[in-house]
Amino acid sequence: MTNIIIIGGGKIGETAAFLLHHSGNYKVTIADANLASLKKIAEEGINTISLDVNNTELLENAMQKMDVVLSACPYFLNVQIATAAAKTSTHYFDLTEDVAATHSIREIAKDAEVSFMPQCGLAPGFISIAAYDLTKAFDELHTVKLRVGALPQYPTNSLKYNLTWSTNGLINEYCNPCDAIVAGKRKDVAPLEGYEKFSLDGIEYEAFNTSGGLASLAEVLEGKVQNLDYKTARYPGHCAIMKVLLFELNFANKRELLRDILEEALPFAPQDLVLIFIAVTGKINGRFVEKVFTKKIFNQNVHGKDFTAIQLTTAGSACAAIDLKVNGKLAKKGFIRQEEVKLEDLMKSNFARFYK
Incomplete structure (x- = not known):
């Protein structure tokens, strides 16, 4: 069972947590500073923790025993999370569209012992x-x-x-x-x-x-x-x-x-x-x-719960990329471009079924 922490309990983070949880292959924890969001997510049987991303010590502690982190936060928080991922040897994924943040994450990935794959949603992704x-x-x-x-x-x-x-x-x-x-x-x-x-x-x-x-x-x-x-x-x-x-x-x-x-x-x-x-x-x-x-x-509707198309396509693509990583289809460390993913491999993941 792969331990994954999703940071950001908004619409996309909640969807990714729900999909990964229901796959039965992931032990999911979702972190957010919004207690109302966490309460709603916890009702689905998903583990939650209260977390302020700007507190570096708490952020690193939350990621310490995780195999994978998915940032579903606003783009301006992703570099902080990627930095913590490098320190805690946690494979990093995000959904950002921000070019500057992605360039910074590429620099973090150069000397890291784990992999970094930003821009894993619908577009980019x-x-x-x-x-x-x-x-x-x-x-x-x-x-x-x-x-x-x-x-x-x-x-x-x-x-x-x-x-x-x-x-x-x-x-x-x-x-x-x-x-x-x-x-x-x-x-x-x-x-x-x-x-x-x-x-x-x-x-x-x-x-x-x-x-x-x-x-x-x-x-x-x-x-x-x-x-x-x-x-x-x-x-x-x-x-x-x-x-x-x-x-x-x-x-x-x-x-x-x-x-x-x-x-x-x-x-x-x-x-x-x-x-x-x-x-x-x-x-x-x-x-x-x-x-x-x-x-x-x-x-x-997925597993009895209604989702928008943008939730399913964005979260589904990210979850499929994480699935490929866990199953040894992506590089073990360093920066991973979207173009390194084979469409055939991605579409075999059950998380990509929304694109079919």
């Missing part, structure tokens, strides 16, 4: 694994497009959006520079730019640049592809309103205030969907070809 797998069929790559949207099934407000995961992470993605490859050169592109529209199953969506979704895919494919980008999908009209809020009203420099406004104004939507669209063009046996990978995943 599963999307990079699936996209890289699709590129392997090509002799010569031209374009790789990744599009992901976590959306309400029934949008009713002007933003056509409801909160389904971390508001801090959402704002971070909308404000920070975005990794891309343009005309064969890796570069940063501006968030909320690169606007486009596309249709899937008769429904129209818009897409625009957001930060962090590529994980290390641009690094891996640099020099091998002409154009590579990641864009977030939304219903038409969302991008224009967010541009006004972030750049004309200057909320990009008042992120905490914007977070409070969004969390007060936008309700949580339990009926949601996750849209995944990957398109790769290039040459196979001398012929110019396009291959597409697309899925729509909806909220569903």
Whole structure:
């Protein structure tokens, strides 16, 4: 039985704990400073502990006898948890979209005796694994497009959006520079730019640049592809309103205030969907070809409990990555990129069943 501690008892942390607990292969402990969240989770039969991540001594003590730690905390706490993982020889996983935090964790991993695998959710995470797998069929790559949207099934407000995961992470993605490859050169592109529209199953969506979704895919494919980008999908009209809020009203420099406004104004939507669209063009046996990978995943009931699509896809991908590590399919130590995961191996994990 593998001992795992999940730090962060929010929607994704709770889901990961529930999935790992019900698999029967993991002894799960979930840590959070929010006692109300812990009480709710404890009712599921999952072990809980009260923990302030900023208390280094308590953090290291909590991780001391654990095999694996999964950080389901906001991105700005992940470096602290990764540092503690190195000190306690605990294999580290997280869900962050933050590029700077990931770079810091890579440095921590260099001299560590355990493995570090950040960015293990949906995007970044599963999307990079699936996209890289699709590129392997090509002799010569031209374009790789990744599009992901976590959306309400029934949008009713002007933003056509409801909160389904971390508001801090959402704002971070909308404000920070975005990794891309343009005309064969890796570069940063501006968030909320690169606007486009596309249709899937008769429904129209818009897409625009957001930060962090590529994980290390641009690094891996640099020099091998002409154009590579990641864009977030939304219903038409969302991008224009967010541009006004972030750049004309200057909320990009008042992120905490914007977070409070969004969390007060936008309700949580339990009926949601996750849209995944990957398109790769290039040459196979001398012929110019396009291959597409697309899925729509909806909220569903698991073991008698209702979960949103974004909970299941994000937590499911992270749990599947942890499962691969425990079963010897990933490196024993050092930094692990998403592209080192074989899609075939990932999909064999029961935790990845939501993507099927």
